[in-house]
Amino acid sequence: MTTLHLQYYAQLREQAGVGAERVTTEAASLGELYRELAQRHAFSLPADALKVAVNAQFSDWDRPLEDGDTVVFIPPVAGG
């Protein structure tokens, strides 16, 4: 089990109903974590449409998770 600090941007924030949350998860990678969250919050975007960053660095989806990581999910936005 790892405890993570999550941050959501744009439509993910809107769909989750919060901008940030702390979660404890059994997910082993960022990919697994996103699948879990997508189900819980009914996210409409697939992972391959997003960028993910851990501790302020962009990351691959297969990266393992560590306690205390700050994970940020970023969709592209187009408003202007």
Next chain:
Amino acid sequence: MKRFAIAADVIDTDALRAELQDGGNGGFCVFEGWVRNRNEGRAVDGLEYEAYAELAQSEGERILAEAGALHGVDDLCCVHRTGHLKVGELAVWIGAASAHRDEAFRACRYVIDALKHRLPVWKKEHYLEGDTAWVACHHAHGEHSRTFAPDYTRQTRLREVGTEGQARLAAARVLVLGAGGLGSPALTYLAGAGVGTLGIVDGDRLEASNLHRQTLYDARDVGLPKATLAARRLAALNPSVTLRTWTEPLHAGNAADVFADFDLVLECTDDMRNRYLSNDAAVVAGIPLILASVYQYEGQLQVVEAGGTPCLRCLWPREPAADAIGSCAANGVLGPTPGVLGAMQAMEALKILLDLPRPREPALLLVDLLQHDLRRLPIDPATGCAEHGGCAAVARKALAEAQRIGDVDRRFTRLDEAAAAGYRLVDVRDAEEIATHPADCATLHIPAAQIAERAAALGEDRCLLFCATGRRSRDAAERLRRQGRGETYSLLGGLAALDTERARTHS
């Protein structure tokens, strides 16, 4: 009757007078404006008028309507010349006919005064010494512009700017795509700073729903093309800036060529397709690009400096489907959000043009205005496009693919016009959208998400797909073309554009 016209040829005053003759009119007042042989002490040989024709027409009609309503005059005619005129020639003719003389005099006076201040017409004076000068004769310029000298001392006082920096700005050419929420502050600051040439690309007409965030415009401008309106406003702000406008969006066939005429491009549209097009064209043309976009209370900023800096596709390789991403129309936006991000784009542009200190490592900047959170995420140049042959190769391939599919957008003012032109109409909106806003024309309904599976239902007909904004229909039309279906088009701007056209022609 009321009639306003811009004319390139000699004005036929007898015909105009005849138009105003009516048994109920007892007073007829005419004003004629002639080309004078001197202006501000200089001998003038003649002059040349240039108008923003579309804007001048609507502004002229509006002035006649106001004069009529204010003074109770029904019969008003006005013609304004454009082109070359010699000294003594007739430049403007105004006729007001009414039951009594008083209101005819007043209406005539109102029209000439309003024209002088508001008509978007410039005059180029030809002096006897052989030189020429453009003189704005409308709006905020008037007589003032002849004597206005820009004062940049507040910025040249900065040690990093100075007169040398100001000269760099004067020589710079910046293209801004999208004159909306982001483009309004970006263009305003760049014009104010004295950037020598500004290009403005915007295919939209102003809507009332734009005014809460698009600070370049006035309520009375609704229905008019934004690129032209923006140019008028910026010319008034800083008459020393040269403005170039495009009133249609760029496409894969011309974007890189247009970009090559500029030193720097700002992507300020609200359109994901356009963001990718700008990215690819800037990478191919080797021009620095400053991307920004917003969502409700937050924004993203990315500077792609030429020469291998990671691009938009390094982060998000493919353009997401139109219905997967949000928009200001669908998700809402607070006005200052694009205001902040657009101002940041102007800041980045000035930093590049003036070569001011700035972080050199590429990054995506995330701005959350609710939480005061500014996050800079460095982009590793070894990832993204670098794994697929580099940004330039990826961009060239994407532009070639976009050109192969071709331009699916078609512009119509009414759906029945498209039907009459032989298009089969296909509504790709969801059932609930159609229930709340039915299309006023017989159509086939196939939701965008199902278009590929149900393509057989379209037969061999030439089809025009439409949705609320033109984005899902464009996606769907391109999907069909990729499957090999020809004769598939999308209504540019969607039903929203039809509504705008209707509102404008009925106003």
